[in-house]
Amino acid sequence: MWALFLWLFKNMNLEQLIEQTLDGMGYELVDLERAANGLMRVFIDHKDQVTQIMIDDCEAVSRQLTYLFEVDHIKYERLEVSSPGIDRPLKKLADYQRFAGEMANIKLKLPMDIAGSGRKNFTGRLQEVNESAEAQAQLAILFEHEGEEQILEFGLADVDKARLVPVYNFKGK
Incomplete structure (x- = not known):
């Protein structure tokens, strides 16, 4: 069973990996951007869609994603986690x-x-x-x-x- 979980985990794309991690934390992935010089931007929102994203939320997600990227050997130089803003993108x-x-x-x-x-x-x-x-x-x-x-x-x-x-x-x- 553990081997199956590891196989599924390794064969996900980056967006799916981040979505699964955020889902377990009570957040949803709004958008993901990979920019020049290894910059990765992750825009999050609460799954309950009632409360606003605060700096503490961004810090918690940043810590978790940093750990995830290190374990899964995902290359990036800088990680930015933020709310989608008042001009929120509509993706799904x-x-x-x-x-x-x-x-x-x-x-x-x-x-x-x-x-x-x-x-x-x-x-x-x-x-x-x-x-x-x-x-x-x-x-x-x-x-x-x-x-x-x-x-x-x-x-x-x-x-x-x-x-x-x-x-x-x-x-x-």
């Missing part, structure tokens, strides 16, 4: 489900023909995920085009980048 279908009703910036891989204009960038309100639809059109965003509201349907595979629109609240309300 679960992100779109969680943030339905929120404003988002969506950049598609290919332009969509909206009234004769080939647009790739849309800003609007995320709609509920349509799980009964085919995979190509499970997602939708309500946006304004030439003074009229329109709904654009698309699939997760169509998305190049997606982020929440930051909401600044300086009054604490």
